[in-house]
Amino acid sequence: MxxxxxxxxxxxxxxxxxxxxxxxxxxxxxxxxxxxxxxxxxxxxxxxxxxxxxxxxxxxxxxxxxxxxxxxxxxxxxxxxxxxxxxxxxxxxxxxxxxxxxxxxxxxxxxxxxxxxxxxxLPLDFEEYLLHDKRYQNTTQSFNNFLKYGNLPEVLNFEEHRKIQRLQEVIKLQAKDNTHFEILNILFENVDEKKSLYQLFNTLKTKIKISKDKFYNTCKNLEHENTIYFLPKFNQEKATKKIYSYNHSFLNIISHNKKFKNEFANMIFLELIHKNKEIYYLDYIDFYIKDTSQAIVAIPFFNTFLMNSTLKKIYKNMSEHNIEELFIITISNTEIIKHKKYKINVLPFYEWALS
Structure with missing residues (x-):
């Protein structure tokens, strides 16, 4: 034996x-x-x-x-x-x-x-990441690494020049075969996008030979494993869902196409799932938490003057859904926005995540 x-x-x-x-x-x-x-x-x-x-x-x-x-x-x-x-x-x-x-x-x-x-x-949230990150005593530096290399505990221990390679290996290791690998890739490429499985399937079948059943079943398994999340629109079951990955950095390591806002929104989503069971999206609002009547939007580089028209659309949707509080999550901006009806918070990600 x-x-x-x-x-x-x-x-x-x-x-x-x-x-x-x-x-x-x-x-x-x-x-x-x-x-x-x-x-x-x-x-x-x-x-x-x-x-x-x-x-x-x-x-x-x-x-x-x-x-x-x-x-x-x-x-x-x-x-x-x-x-x-x-x-x-x-x-x-x-x-x-x-x-x-x-x-x-x-x-x-x-x-x-x-x-x-x-x-x-679940992967590390930002607070856990700081406990694991022994190299940096500066929260801003740790945040930069968290944003760039993601939330997997083991990657923290790799040298800088090996981190991207290791993340690419992680994707390959979980892929059962080349078809599974291509499905993972197309899902990771489309984080924070409103894309139906039918749309993704049609895109993928121009690249590889794959059946619809194989694609749909694999996506269902990936969702069950918490590798991929499909975020529904509030009160609209038939609306196209938004896609999120369990590690926001996968988008950056599988493609040279920069989608910084998508990656940043994915990072915020992952922070939210540690604390909330029910999360939705709305028009102009990335994340809606009904239980706490909160709206969260990801705007990495926020400027009140430039974003004024967008804010009006957000406020309109908040009014329609009786939302009381708005969090605008940024890379480093902090602002005070006074509004007669809503509580508006403009915070850097690391302050919001640790609050």
């Missing part, structure tokens, strides 16, 4: 874990989330509460591991070693899970297990 013996010898006691806002606390947990958001490190953190002989860690994507051996002998091995915690990474539910006091699974397959708690790991 070479595989099980090798997995049993893995020791996570020396892992340097940095706090996240989410943790594995339930003894029976399924951990979900997009690629490289830190799912495994949450599991390592949980295992640090146990002695090394009390757990076994099995990664089913490790090519050294014999899956058939795991299926046949895992139950006996758990009882023989009196193991308290069983961890199975990238589980595909292709075999029955044996009994164990605590079972932690990572999987992106949509399957509910009785007695298990599901947690979804």
């Amino acid at each position: 070479k595989t099980l013996e090798a997995c049993y010898e893995i020791n996570f006691s020396k892992i340097n874990f940095i706090e996240r806002k989410i943790r594995v606390t339930h003894p029976k947990t399924v951990v979900k989330g997009a690629s490289k958001v830190g799912k495994s490190f949450l599991i390592y953190d949980y295992l640090s509460n146990f002695k090394t002989n009390e757990y076994i860690y099995i990664d089913l994507t490790d090519p050294r591991n014999d899956i058939e051996e795991v299926k046949l002998h895992l139950d006996d091995f758990l009882r023989e070693k009196k193991i308290k915690v069983l961890v199975i990474e990238s589980f595909d539910f292709s075999f029955e899970i044996p009994y164990c006091e605590s079972i932690i699974i990572s999987s992106n397959i949509d399957k509910k297990l009785k007695g298990f708690r599901d947690i979804t790991v």
Whole structure:
């Protein structure tokens, strides 16, 4: 039983874990989330509460591991070693899970297990990013790196000249084949755009051979995995949805076409999903939070005089939806706008994200 013996010898006691806002606390947990958001490190953190002989860690994507051996002998091995915690990474539910006091699974397959708690790991929000970013003590410098290289924990530890290459590798690693890779690319290229899947499919099929079913099913799976988000328009179910990626920097690293506003809006969206379950968009309003009656617009380089006509359109839509407060998120601008009806906040991203 070479595989099980090798997995049993893995020791996570020396892992340097940095706090996240989410943790594995339930003894029976399924951990979900997009690629490289830190799912495994949450599991390592949980295992640090146990002695090394009390757990076994099995990664089913490790090519050294014999899956058939795991299926046949895992139950006996758990009882023989009196193991308290069983961890199975990238589980595909292709075999029955044996009994164990605590079972932690990572999987992106949509399957509910009785007695298990599901947690979804998101990429770093800006506050978490600052805790992880040991190189920079200056918030502005950290923000510049966050904007440029994104929110994946591991990328922080790469040298500057390797960060873009690593992000490109992350996309390739999660692509199951070339078709999957092209679907990821076209979705990342269209973040913060109102594009229907039918439009994207028609564009993609001029480039590669692909069936409509394959495209639609892949997009559905990517949405389930929290790799891609489709943002609906408020009270208009049939309206075209806006597309967002789980890492705003992917747009910049797959194309030389600069879409700075799109990237910036994607970054704001990701900050919002950490705190809000229901987010929508409206005409002239990037994000509408109905629960708090707030509108958020991304205007990287805001100027009251130049944006006056746009503001009038925003105010009109706020009036129609009884929205009380507007946040204008910028790169570095702070302004005070007085309005007799609305509370207007003009803030740099890093101030808004940390407030």
